[in-house]
Amino acid sequence: MRSFAPAAVLLVASARSALADFYPGVIATGTMGITNPPQPSLGTMINQTSVARLLSVNSIEDFCIFAPPYMANISDSETFEVAWCTQPRNNARVIPDGTLTGVSFLKTSAYVQVYGYGDFTKLNIPYGDEGGELDPHGAYGSGNPIGGNVTSNITGADENFAEWMLYIDYNQFCLRVCTSANSTYSAAAMCWHELDEMGCGFVMPGNYNYNGTFETCDADVAYPPGWYPTATVDGTTLFSTFAQYYTGVANGQSYTVGDTVTPTAAYFTPSSSNCATTATVSNGIALASLGITSSASGSTASVPKLKFEHSSGGSSSNGAAGSASQIYPVVTFIALLSGFAGIALFH
Template sequence: MHSFAATALLLTSSALGVLADASFYPGVIATGTQGPTNPPKPTLGTPVNQTSMARLLSINSIDDFCLFAPPEKKNISESETEEVAWCTKQRNNARLIPDGTLTGVSFLKTSAYVQVLGYGDFTKLNIPYGDYGGELDPHGAYGSGNPIGGNVTSNITGSDQNFAEWMLYIDYNQFCLRVCTSANSTYSAAAMCWHELDEMGCGFVMPGNYNFNHTFETCEADVAYPPGWYPTATVDGTTKFSTFAQYFTGTNSDGSGYTVGDTVTPSAPYMTPSSSNCATTSSVGNGVALAQLGISGSAASGPTASGPKQTGSSAGSSSHASNSAADLTSQTYPVIIFISILSGMAAVAIFH
């Protein structure tokens, strides 16, 4: 664990937010362009297209959000650069999440991020049954994003914005998604959406109440500390933190080895934020009868995965943690496939 000092995290609506002049703190809003497969802006009412290659997610409400999943039946670890958008509504020229796919969703609104947790049968989104999945984010092993050209918007702050930092863990029956919508000088959007702890799973990186399957709820929630941050002491009003980094070893392009991260793995995040003002709805669906349109919904089929109730980790990961040695440009970047099995973890590393 690595120690540093920072001001205390205030779990209030004003702790991390939009600046007074209605602009956003640096690093919150994406500065690039929409990916080449995407519409120029988030758009409702686009035609049903279950072969779309668009990669624009919008995360607005419990009945208006999107996920990344494979364009054809393939493990997440094998398809992370090419995932496509699947949405609960007809929007963004994306594919439609078939009604009945989602069995439980928790939509959490905080002053720092919006977080969506869900269970369902994601074989309908081309994820093979039994695939414990992976982690997707705007960075990727080679800096071009997983998926390449993927963008994420939200209107949670009052108008559609393209946000720079987000992360999605998804497997065949569970997902967790966080979009970082504000920041301050202590807690950056990149820190709140820190994407290099993918072996740890949903319950650690995006803590929340995971006992919501077969319930559809929208809640306000307190803000968690950034993933891997642990307050250790307060000195002269300043909170000191330690940070956790995943442990792995690899080989540089010159044949020398490197080691990254901590050998001791914490068992849980520092805290699980509380939620309040929850409202429930009966289900999430779009009412589009794909079969009547001659569309099967996806190329995949498999047993209905209702998603076990659990508070631990979910989607395992195809990791792309940055190499911390000095010369990144001359080194081999690791691709690590992690399989997370609910209460326990198995891991295998593949380097190339």
């Protein structure tokens, strides 16, 4: 990731599991929810009618995503979607072997991120559905899906993380779980969830040319979605922030929010390194055990409420767009190479 000041102090932190050891806003509070087990657990019974809504995102062989419990557009099912996992875990449904055709699992010092291609009609998403965005907030403030939670052991132990976002349609998904923060880049900013029409390539920029490949990589950290550096003043970087354009009616009055000019891409695409490939992602469970006797045929989707676009990712220097500049001290996350990476503070 780019730096904007000459001096740096490297703060090295070890992986820790106590709430007090994480920056405020990183760890979720409260219970796992009434549909979920009290804690993540590997090796639970196979239940393809489960309504559990607990995801775990641990590795390329062990992760989960949300999808409908029955054939339905994402826009119509976002409040009650259920967990589907690559392995039997969390009392959730199991993703059938052959569903995923390519996965990229990225580890950074700020978040863990998973991109995937596949035939998600096997997860009850109708063929052609352009999908939508899921996050722990939602229209009712209790998450989409309601009661959905996400854990990861990427920092050394299972933790329930407060901020995450998942974009999914009938043949692609991208998922980010924000696992660290500091005074400049909060977990909420790194997992900013209000750019649902911009698509994976804008919100989670990276290499999307991996279909047919299953890889795990370390990666640099992107700027928070919609952030663009505009200038550096006395060692402090100014950012503009993009807000998605939207019009609506409330209490009989029309209103407009967001920016009329939409940027074409994220400011830059983070690089990845130390990539290792595996042949496939498989649990080895016979399809008949999952109640599958033939390939899903899919169905024609109605027009979804949320538009999901497949972007190609950003270039190294895209123009800023959005609201008036705000002043933030520059903080650059150092990519995770071994264990838990440090944070470089530039003055």
